[in-house]
Amino acid sequence: MAENNGSAASLADFIWKNAEDLWGDFKHTDFGKVILPFTLLRRLECVLEPTRNDVRDACLTHQDSGIDLDLILRQITRYPFYNTSEYSLSSLGGTKTRQNLQDYVAKFSDNARVIFEQFDFSNTVIRLDKAGLLFKICKNFAGIDLHPDVVPDRVMSNLYEHLIRRFGAEVNEGAEDFMTPRDVVHLATTLLLDPDDSLFEANPGLIRTLYDPTCGTGGFLSDAMDHVAEYGNRFEVPPVLIPYGQELEPETHAVCMTGMLLRALETDPGRDLSKNIKMGSTLSNDQFAGERFHYGIANPPFGKKWEKDQDAVNTEYREKGFNGRFGPGLPRINDGSMLFLLHLASKMDLPERGGGRAAIVLSGSPLFNGGAGSGESEIRRYLLEHDLVDAIVSLPTEIFFRTGIGTYLWILSNKKPKHRRDRVQLINATSLWTSIKNEGNKRRIISNDQMRQIADIYAAAEEGEISHMLDYRRFGYRRIKVLRPLRMSLHINGESLVKLKNEKTWVKLSAAQQTAWEAALVPHLGLVQPFAWAETFVANVAQSTKEVGKVSKTFTKALINAFGARDLGGDPVRDADGKLVADSDLTDYENVPLLESVKDYFAREVLPHLPDAYIDESFRDDSDGEVGRVGYEINFNRFFYKYVPPRKLHDIDAELKQVEAEIAELLGEVTE
Template sequence: MEKPNFYPRIKRLHEDAADRDLLKMPNNTNGQSSTLASFIWRNADDLWGDFRHTEFGKIILPFTLLRRLECVLEPTREQALETVADLADQDIDLGVVLRQITGYPFYNTSNYTLGTLGATRTRQNLEDYIAKFSDNARVIFEQFDFANTIARMDKQGVLYRICQNFADTDLHPDTVPERVMSNIYEHLIRRFGAEVNEAAEDFMTPRDVVHLAIELLLDPDDELFVSNPGLIRTLYDPTCGTGGFLSDGMEHVQSLRDRYSIAPVVVPHGQELEPETHAVCLAGMLLKTLESDPGRDLSQNIKLGSTLSNDQYSNERFHYCISNPPFGKKWDKDQDAVVREHSEKKFEGRFGPKLPRVSDGSMLFLLHLISKLETPERGGGRAAIVLSGSPLFNGNAGQGESEIRRFLLENDYVEAIIALPTEIFFRTGIGTYIWILSNKKDDARQGKVQLIDATSLYTQMRKSEGNKKRAISGEQTRQIVDAYSAFEPTDTSKIFDYEEFGYRRVKVLRPLRMKIVITEDGFDSLDTDKAWNKLSDTQKEAWTSTLIAHAGQEHEYDWLESFAKSAAKKNASLGKVGKPLIKALVGAFGVRDSDADPVLDGKGDIVPDDSLTDFESVPLSTSIEGYMESEVLPWADDAYVDKSYRDDQDDDVGVVGYEISFNRYFYQYQPPRDLHVIDADLKAVEADIAVLLEEVTE
C-alpha cells in the first residue's frame, strides 16, 4: 500500500515553530495585533503593586481559560438564555438541551459576560457568572481557588480592569487555534510557574518534543487507519499536564481527514497530579469533540491524582500510551502504596520487578505504561515515554533499575530508543531520550532493539527560552520518524539483539596470602579493636608479654591460632581464646605477602582475600570461563570465580544485569590535532597574554 503523503503534518509542524517564535492574537479593540508577551504583561502591569509577582499566574491563567470558554459559547449565548427562559417551568433536563445548542459538552446560563459585569458589582456578578457554568466547567475554577482570588482582586480594586482586558481579547478557536493556545498555556505556566507548580517548567514538554513523540507513536499505524476507515483508538497519558500529548495525538489523526472518507478517531484519557494544570487540561478537552460521538464530554476522561499511588484507570488498557514523567523526581510520597502493590501483587500488578531507588521514580512510569498497553489478544498497544539518560544505565546488576530494564528487554517490550539533542527542554540542558515500547512488535523487530542517535538533528533557536536553545524542526522530525520506520542499520540507526545489552556480574576472588609478624604498629591497632578492648587490663598485659617475645619474627598464617590456644592453656591469666580474639590478632599482626601460600580454612578450602575481591561484567554472549581466561587470568593467575554468587531468577553463576550505553555504540573517534597546530595555538595565546601584560604595566 502506498505510504500517505505527510505534507499536511509537516506543514503543521512548521506552523507550530512559527507560533513559538511569535504568537499573535488579534485585539478586537484597536484592530492591531499584539504578541503573547504584551498580552500577558498588560495584565501584569495592572496587577503590579497589589499582588506579588509569584501570584500573577493564578490570576492570569484562569482568566485566560474563562475567556476561551466564553468565546466558544458566545455564538449560542442568546439562544441558550432564551431556551432557559422558555423551559423554566418544565420538568426537563436543561443540560441535555443546552449542550445540543452550544455544540459542546458544557454551557453557561448566566446573563453576564466578562464585558458586561459592570464596574460597581463586578465581584458579585463574576461569581454569578462562574456559578452558572455547567459542573464540568465550573470545576476548572474551583481547582484554582478562583473565588478567593476574585475576592482579593476586588479588594485591591483591580478586578474590573482585568475583566475588561480579557473581554477585549478574542480567544475563540477559530482565531486562536488549539496549538497556539497550548503555547499560551505553556508560556503562562513557565512564566508564572512558581505558584502553580513548583519548578513547573521542569516538567513541561516543549511542543517540538510533543510532536516528535506523537509522530513516533502513531505513524506506524497510519496504514492501519487507511485500511480501517473510522477506526477508533484510545490514547492515554498518565502525566498529562495541560494535555499537550493528548491534543497532538488527536490532531495527528485529524490530519488524515483530507485523505480518507471517514477519519480515524483517537479518544483521549489522562491523569494529572497538580490541580491547576489538570484544570487547564479540562478546559482544553471541553472544547474537543469526537466526530463519532459529538456529545461526549472528553473532560471526564481527565482524572486528578497521583498515578503511581492512585491509578484511576486501574482496570483499563489502551491502544496508545505516552508520557513525559518528571526527571529525577522522588516518589517517596507514593512509596507506601507502590511498595504494597509490588509485594502483594507481584507481576499481576504494575510493579513486578524490583523497585528503583526512591530518588527517581521515572522508571516506575515505564512499568506503568507497559501495564496499560492493550493486550496482544485485542490487538496490542504501543507507548512512547520521554526520559533522562539515567534509566538507560543506573543501578548495578540485581538492583531495581537494572531489573526493570531486564524485565522490559527479556519480555521484548522495547522497540526503539531515540537520543534527542541537548538543550531542548526549558530548565535543563541534559540529554533526553524517547523510548518506544510495544507488545505487538512486527516480526522483523522480534527480539531486536533499535537505537537512533538524533542528537545532531536540531535547529538553533533565535531566542533562548531558559535552557531551551534548540528546537527540532518539522523536517528533522520527519527524518527521525523515517529512520525509525525504516528499521535499517545506518551511521545513526543501529539494531541490536536485546541480549547484547545484558551481562553477568561475576564475583572474582583472590586467595588470601598472609604471614604473621608481631610489630609495635600491630599493638597500636589492637587498641582500637572491640574484641581486644573486652579483655581485662590483666589479660591485655599477659597477651602483650606473650606476643612481644616473638617481635620481629615471621610466621606462617596458621601459626597464630595454634600459638594463641597453646599459650592460653599454659597461662590462665590470658583467659579463653575465641574466634573474635583470633580475628583481632590476625587483623593486627597479619601482613599480606604475595609470595606466601594461599590460606586454607579448616575444610581445606581457599580463604579469599576480601580486599582483593572484584566484580567483572561478562557479556551474556560470552562464557564466564572464556572471559576469565582472556580478560582476568593473564593479569591475576590465581583469581577464581565465586560460584555461590548467583542470579535469583535463573540460579546461574553471576547476577544478570542490563544497561544501554549510547556512547559505546555511537562513539566516533576524533584524532588529536597535529602538534604543530597545537603549538601555533599556544604561541598565539602567549602573544595575547604578552599584549595584556604590557597594557597592565604601562
C-alpha cells in the first residue's frame, strides 16, 4: 500500500525527501538522473500492479508453448507493455537489491526497457548501491502512488518539468529549452484544434494524426489528445488523435515515450503509441520523411545554431530543392527556428486529402530578420505567397521559464476557409496576462478566460483593437536600387601630380615616358578640367608625342584617380555609349510597398528630394524578374502602434525643479 497520495504538495515534498537522501553522495546536478528514471519506473509499476500476478502466471504457463507471449501479456495488462519479473520496488530486499532491481528492469517488454537504457540507468543503480543508498531510494519510491488515476498526465507533466527545472543540468545544458509552459501549450492546442469543431461533430470517432518534431517530454501531444477527448462530453464517440513525435535528447525522449506507453486509445487499447516517438535530430535525420499529418505543433529552441545539421540540410536543399523541406531558402547558421517552420509546413497533409493545420511557437526574429533576397525573407515569402500563414499571435513577455523575450504563436493552414484566404490575422495578445509567483523568468500566465478571449478573437476573424485581418501583400516590399550620376571635375595641381606618380600605372612607365607625360601636364597645372578632358588629353598626347609610346586605358583611369574630385555642381559623367555613370558613393536603396507602383513611389518619395536620382533597372528580383528585389517582413508595431503624446514642457520643468529642491535640501543636511 502506497504511503503517499499524488497531490501536488505531497509530490513536491517527496521529490525533496529524495534530494535530501542523495545530498553529499551525489552532486546536485546528478539528482535528476536518479529521481527522474525512478519516477518513471514507479509510474509504470503502478499501472501494472493490478495484473502483475496474472502476467507472471501466463508467462509461466505459455513460455514454452510457442505461442506469441508478447501478444498474450499485452492483452492481460491492457497496455502495450508488461513486466514478467517476480520483483517490485517494494520487494527487492535489502541484501541483493542491485541484482534484483537489474532483473526487474530487464524483464520489462522491449518498448519499456529502452526508456531506462536512455537514462543509462544501470550505471545509476551501481552508483547508488556503492553509496549505500539504493535500498532507501527504492523504498522511498515504493511508498508513493503515481498511477494515472491518482496523478493525471497533466500533473505528471508538471512533475517532470519541475524535476528538469530543478535538476536539469544533468539532462542537458539547456534543460528548459524543451519545456513549454502549460498555458502556452493549451493556447496552441486550442487555436490549432478549435476550428475543426464542426468536422469532429459531423464525424463521430474521426481519427486524425498529430505530429510534434520537437516533442520534448510530450506536453503538446498529451494536451492535444486530452483536448479532443473532452469532445466526449458532447459527442457519443470523441475524435481520436494518433500522436507522432521526434526528440533529440535521450532523457526527454524517454519521458515522452513513457507518457505514450501509458496512454490507451479507447477504440484500440492495445496500440503502442510509444512506437511513434522517434529519437534523433529532426533537421538532419527526419524519422518521418515523406509522411504528412493532419495537425502539427512545435516549440523549437529559440536562437539555436544549426551547424551540427548543416551538411545534411545543405545537401537536401541543393539536391531536392522544392521537392524537399527547405526549397524556399536557408536562414543564417545562428538560428534554425525558421527551418523548423519550413519543416512543419512541409508536414501538413495535402489539400486534396483534406489539408492540414499547424501551430508553432517562435521568437520575434523570424518575423523580420534578413533583408530582401535573404533566406529568411524568402521563407516568409514562400509561406505568405502560398497562403500558408493563417494567423500570428503576439504573446505576453515573461511567460517562459528561461526567457522573458516576446514570443509569437504562428498558425499555419493549407485549408483556409474562403473568408480567410490570402489574408493573415495578426492578434496582439501582449496585454492578456495574469501575474503569478516567479518561476524562473516566468512571471505571468495566460488565464483560461484570457485564453478563451484570444480563441474567440481568432475565430471571429474581424478587425478590432487587438486584431487585424491583412492582405498578405501588405507585408511585402520591393527593394529598389537608387542611383545618382557621378559629377566630377579634374584638378591638376602639384598635390594631385604627386598622387599620379604613386599610381601603379605610372610606376610601370619608363623614365622617358614619365618625363614626356610630366612635360605634357605642366601647362595644365593650376587648372580645373571637366571629366571628359582626361580621355581627350591622353589621346592628343599619344598622337603628338612619340616618347609616351602605346597608351592603355588604365593610364586614363590613373589620371582620373589622381586628379578627380567630386563636383556636385558639375555635369553628370557619361560613358562611351552616352549612358550616365553612377556615383557609387551615392548609391542608396528604397523599400517600396508591394501594393504600390515603383514608379509612383519613386516620383513621390525620391525625386522631390533628389531630382537627378534614377532607378537601377538591372537590379531585379530573381523570381518574377521585375525591378527591385521582393522582401517580406511582419512588423507588429506598424499595425498596433499607438501614438502617445509627449508630456508638456511645463510639467517636466515643474518636476525637475521639485527634484532640484529635494537634492538641495539633502545636500544642506549633509553640510550642516
